[in-house]
Amino acid sequence: MSKEDLFNSMTPETMRSRPGLKWGRDPSPYIPLFIAAPDFPIAPEIKSALIDAVQREDLYYNTDTGTREAMAEKVARFNGVEATADDIMVIQGVDPSIWLAANYVCQPGDEIVVTDPSYGPFTEVVPKVGAKPVVWELDLDEGYRFDVEGLKELVTDRTKLINLCNPHNPCGRVLTREELKGIADVAVDNGIVVISDELWEDVIFDGREHVSIASLNPEIERLTVTSWGVSKTFGVAGLQLGYLCTKDEEMMAGFKGLARLIQRGSSTLAKAVAPMMLGEEMDWWRKGLKEHLHKIRAICEKRLDEMPRVTYPKLQGTYAMFPRFDYGKSSKELADYLREEAKIGLSNGAGYGKRGEGHLRMIVATSEAIMTEVLDRMESALKKLD
Numbered sequence: 001m002s003k004e005d006l007f008n009s010m011t012p013e014t015m016r017s018r019p020g021l022k023w024g025r026d027p028s029p030y031i032p033l034f035i036a037a038p039d040f041p042i043a044p045e046i047k048s049a050l051i052d053a054v055q056r057e058d059l060y061y062n063t064d065t066g067t068r069e070a071m072a073e074k075v076a077r078f079n080g081v082e083a084t085a086d087d088i089m090v091i092q093g094v095d096p097s098i099w100l101a102a103n104y105v106c107q108p109g110d111e112i113v114v115t116d117p118s119y120g121p122f123t124e125v126v127p128k129v130g131a132k133p134v135v136w137e138l139d140l141d142e143g144y145r146f147d148v149e150g151l152k153e154l155v156t157d158r159t160k161l162i163n164l165c166n167p168h169n170p171c172g173r174v175l176t177r178e179e180l181k182g183i184a185d186v187a188v189d190n191g192i193v194v195i196s197d198e199l200w201e202d203v204i205f206d207g208r209e210h211v212s213i214a215s216l217n218p219e220i221e222r223l224t225v226t227s228w229g230v231s232k233t234f235g236v237a238g239l240q241l242g243y244l245c246t247k248d249e250e251m252m253a254g255f256k257g258l259a260r261l262i263q264r265g266s267s268t269l270a271k272a273v274a275p276m277m278l279g280e281e282m283d284w285w286r287k288g289l290k291e292h293l294h295k296i297r298a299i300c301e302k303r304l305d306e307m308p309r310v311t312y313p314k315l316q317g318t319y320a321m322f323p324r325f326d327y328g329k330s331s332k333e334l335a336d337y338l339r340e341e342a343k344i345g346l347s348n349g350a351g352y353g354k355r356g357e358g359h360l361r362m363i364v365a366t367s368e369a370i371m372t373e374v375l376d377r378m379e380s381a382l383k384k385l386d
Helices: 003-008 012-016 044-055 065-079 094-105 120-128 148-154 177-190 218-223 249-259 268-278 280-305 331-341 368-383
Strands: 088-091 111-116 132-137 159-165 193-197 224-229 242-245 360-363
Touching: 003 280, 044 268, 065 088, 065 242, 065 268, 088 094, 088 249, 094 120, 094 159, 094 193, 094 224, 094 242, 094 249, 111 120, 120 132, 132 148, 148 177, 159 177, 177 193, 177 218, 193 218, 218 224, 268 280, 280 368, 331 360, 331 368
Parallel strands: 111 132, 111 159, 159 193, 193 224
Antiparallel strands: 088 242, 224 242
């Protein structure tokens, strides 16, 4: 199979022939678009590197120093933060960074700014640390703009943490440098820590720029915890590999103390292949991924535009579309209806906050054939509700 064909090669049959929860949970003809994992083969370089690590018997206890050095080099080269290996912590994905930041920064009664809609763990962690959620509402009709003046009105002397997701899941927004500068100014002026989930940094549309908020100036750099992973780009969630960066030595020491006996990084196999995945060797994959997703986005937009009472935010980043459906049903009711009537699985938008009600999230990182089949079924099912 040529590299050009990789991203458009999968069928429901080939996906079901491989292990995995997304396609393995339900039998044919059900098509799942609810788990944020791509329907692509694993890159040959990743498979070869994993096999090589096994052949070298890299299965004993081992150091992660080389991995953290490679991660620091990538953070400096791509994210514009001059990190060293000491500024990097290997984790099992972005979720542990959200937990670590909230537990380190907050005391009971403190406030955490969370967007609505928002990726679930950002809101789920708030009551676990006894904090109060301060909801920063994002509006579809305003293009999910991050209104910094609105943020200023939310902040009090009890606000200790701002949760940020860029590119944003589920809204599909890529924050502009101006928006990030405004958020950074609020954080610096009030001494508020920012946890920035940048897991989707490789999935950017229309030549947009991904800006890490920590790169803007030394003051926000010291207040920011940034986390990344490899699962969305390469479809390797099973490796459970993520990493965070903070330039604040006390914060890093605090994270390590909290993680002791709970969070032990990732497997030796994952750490062995991480330098290759984060290096320039895999730029061909990142380029091919974006080219393919531009095609899929165009297919989705054309078809959704033809469906009455369906609106959607323009997908700027991530491969999670978040359309809104005006069919007199709640998100859960519509998700259940499409599951039974069309045999397609989408996520309940209300699971991302009150402002997600009426929406469904669908993962569009798949082949043109699968995406077309999904949209055919969706259109047919929605017509029955007219």
